[in-house]
Amino acid sequence: MNKNRAISLLLGVLMCSSALAAYVLTPKVKVADQHARIDLETMVPRAFGDWQVDPNAGGNVLPSPDAQATLEKIYDQILTRTYVNSRGEAMMLTITYGSAQTQELKAHRQEVCYAAQGFEIQGLEHPTLPIAGRQVPVTRMFAAKGERKEPVTYWFTMGDQVVLSRTERLLVQVKYAFSGVIPDGMLVRVSNLKRNPQQGYEEQRVFLDQMMSTLNKDATDKLLGIDGHRPDIR
Template identity: 40%
Template sequence: MKLPLRNLILLVLMLAASGMAGALKPTKKIADQGPKVELETLIPKGFGEWRHEITSVAQVVDPQQKEMIDKIYNQTLSRTYVNAQGYRIMLSVAYGGDQSDAMQLHKPEVCYPAQGFTLHGKRADTLQVPGGDLPVTRVSTSLGNRNEPVTYWITIGDKVIKSGGIEKKLVEMSYGLSGKVPDGMLIRVSSIDADLARAYEMQDRFSNQLLASLPSESRQRLAGAN
């Protein structure tokens, strides 16, 4: 039985599209090229006015959330730092070697409410850091009498993006067209502080001193090539 010409043309186009999709599917992971990321050594335990506080119990981690995060990321790092005045900053860095559609970043505005926190607000902001402007997201949360403002940013490959959405997809597509699967990193800085303005000011100081303490290559891993 002969196929009508229209159906034959559609069949040819579908087969061609399928072949192109297979040919264009990215296969080379950036994570497998160049030096391997090791968060424990990438992030110093002391810099500027901040020192790692080993005995702190400020972090709250839900076991189910930890199980989910371990599936999404290859490496995670959580530390609490303190300065001479006793102000504490919590740093959380999560690194995933595959930021394709199958592996997505777990953002604070999602994971905090999942742990019982109330989300009070979220806004985009820009942080002045060594090398230029860093797009960040500010999130305000609370759990009972614990007020925890959060500042975070996201890297996909060597680019810092805003909280996600279209920009993230465009960056992933640009890597995909060159046959590469980008890695990704989420850097979260927070503090337990009812004074929102002070919290963000201290978090900015912490982030600036952290990035300024890193060699150029490490700084680019955390804050993008630009």
């Protein structure tokens, strides 16, 4: 066998091996199809503690048409509510659910979304918050646009955990790929209109703690990124 033919044969074997590996590692089953259907409207209570939904309230930052189209591609469900308490204070909540969090359908970072709407993003940080007896890594930011000052707390889940960075998201995708499944995911975002960001953040933490504490374990696990029904891929 001459040298050129040997090289051609080796390249052919490598190409076939790569194609086979790509096929084997391409997820074919959605995790979302392995458990009961998620329904955000019924999962999240419309009233708890001193809070109830204000059906006439607005205030949430609306995405641009192109951003909305992207969100609808990423997520199967988008829940947006404004809650008010007996003191007239308002808290804006957005929860989205996507049944297929693939590389092409990346979760939407809120600092990018708000900046696209003309907000100046200040004080971006990644603390860990105690929520319903769990330690949840979140992203916080202070979004400012004219007279509107909006502290924001949010997190993403992919599969069975909260992911903060693109690297973490990629690692989760790889883990699930080896199990042959496509992870689902959520975005949980809460915000209020406060000029003092630290006051706003603390009020958000208390709101989230109260809301999550009213849910059953399955719902809490789902929203906080810990779900015992998912395959063990650690």
